Amino acid sequence: MRHQSADPYPFGASPTTSEIVRVWHDDRSVGDGSAMLYLRWIRYLREYCEQCGLAERAQLTRDGACRFSTWYVRRHGIMPETAANARTALYALNRVYYVLGRDPPCWQHAPVTAPPSTALLRSYEEYLVTHRGSPAATVHKKLAHVGYFLRHLRVRQRTWRSMKLTDVDAFLVDCSRRYARATTADIACSIRSFSRFLFATGRSSRNLADSVIAPVQPRYEQPRRALAWEHVQRLLAAVDQSNPRGLRDYAMLLMMATYGFGAGELIRLRLDDINWAASTLQVLRPKTGALFTLPLLPVVAKALVRYLRGGRPPHTTTRYLFVQLRLPFAPLTASSAVWHVISKHATVAGLTAPYLGSHVLRHSHAARQIDLGADPRVISEILGHRDPGSISAYVRIATETLRDISLPVPS
Structure with missing residues (x-):
């Protein structure tokens, strides 16, 4: 027997189709073509909530959208890619609830960048923020550069504990073949920063930072480019x-x-x-x-x-x-x-x-x-x-x- 679930929110019934379309139109958030597709997914969502005894509003979260799309894929025996638009449609409905003042649950957007994958990189991230005062964009860039370097060491069957200056030189020479001189110099700066971190935190007894050689960047070698x-x-x-x-x-x-x-x-x-x-x-x-x-x-x-x-x-x-x-x-x-x-x-x-x-x-x-x-x-x-x-x-x-x-x- 299907369980009935009362809507826990005190704002009345779910938005009607006309209310949804009006909000999307006024909000300039969903075009006419996408609106037809999203309304179809919302109809499927309401069938899902009816059959499972769920409150529609409570499903308008990232996790709720994933559960719904998984249910739909299994029920209809289709490829998961077919339900790719379901999550976007439910987010658009979540926004309708918000605009109408019906207290939607938090969607909980996924972070733009993943956290560092190792304890060493997490410590380096903390060092950059706490001791160097680096902004988020700089931290992200330096972590990426160091990630490239650590992969280079693994290919050479070395680690940050056993690396030598020749390993750093070989890495930067390889970078110079792939990237512009300014980019290679920027990567070298990140390697210096990482070397200082290893030395300052006692992870290495050698500070290689001052020995890292980067491409020379002549000051104003060319004028900055501008439009007439x-x-x-x-x-x-x-x-x-x-x-x-x-x-x-x-x-x-x-x-x-x-x-x-x-x-x-x-x-x-x-x-x-x-x-x-x-x-x-x-x-x-x-x-x-x-x-x-x-x-x-x-x-x-x-x-x-x-x-x-x-x-x-x-x-x-x-x-x-x-x-x-x-x-x-x-x-x-x-x-x-x-x-x-x-x-x-x-x-x-x-x-x-x-x-x-x-x-x-x-x-x-x-x-x-x-x-x-x-x-x-x-x-x-x-x-x-x-x-x-x-x-x-x-x-x-x-x-x-x-x-x-x-x-x-x-x-």
Whole structure:
């Protein structure tokens, strides 16, 4: 006999199909094609809950979705891949409960990165955070580099206990054949850090750090790459602002071009950083940890208002300003997301610049300001450089490629 399970939540019946579709439409979270597929999975979920005597709301968790998809696969004798969309459909339904104020359970998103796989790497992670004060991105990068090195040692039938300087040299020579010089130098820096950790924690009696040789990086061997300001304007004009994604992308690109933000500064912006009454914007420089207050220029304010009203999904829980435009509407977390935005619209604009990295608009802004007569020391301070000499690279760009350009801030 099937057991009946009362719904433990005091918010009434499950959402109707019309309520679900309305929330998805207003939320701009699910397209028409996906909506039809998700509604079918929700119908299957309700059959599952009816047959098993379960409360629908209680199943709207990551574990609940896995149990449901497993049940469906076994019941219908299909391949697990066929039920791949079930979890996404249930998450979309979880969001409907949230928007309707019906207290859905926590979905419990999986962590973006897995924890270190060994006790040694976990200790190294703790050392980087506690003793070196390294940010999460740096910790993740160094753990990856050390992971490559430890695998190299295993192939040579060695361990970190028995490694010699010749093993480190062989590893870096191998890296130099696979990666650019800057990447190999970065990996060498991680190996030095790991060697210091082994010595500082008493795991090794030898500190190999000072003997690790990395490729020489000539300072400003080449000027930093930037776009001519007329190309920056073409890039901005190429953004289609008739849809939510275009409104977000335009606001992002405009802020980078206007203020010289790097990707790290842009993705860290929060709603609370905007002071609408005072027309100011507070910015955290990730490399120095310094806070800057900048004027919220009217053209930027207008773009942000349009994005917040017509681009940023309503009922988004995160306070970060720029978010992904698909479920679960998480904040942008890496510079690669910014690079994709620049690259996509540069293609539309027909730009064929040899370099379109995530910092290209930062470099373009700095070069333009210097070309217009701004004091390089002031620009260096605004951009948050720890070394005032860093601005010399931008001076080289300005004098070589932007000599005759003097254009206003785009609107």
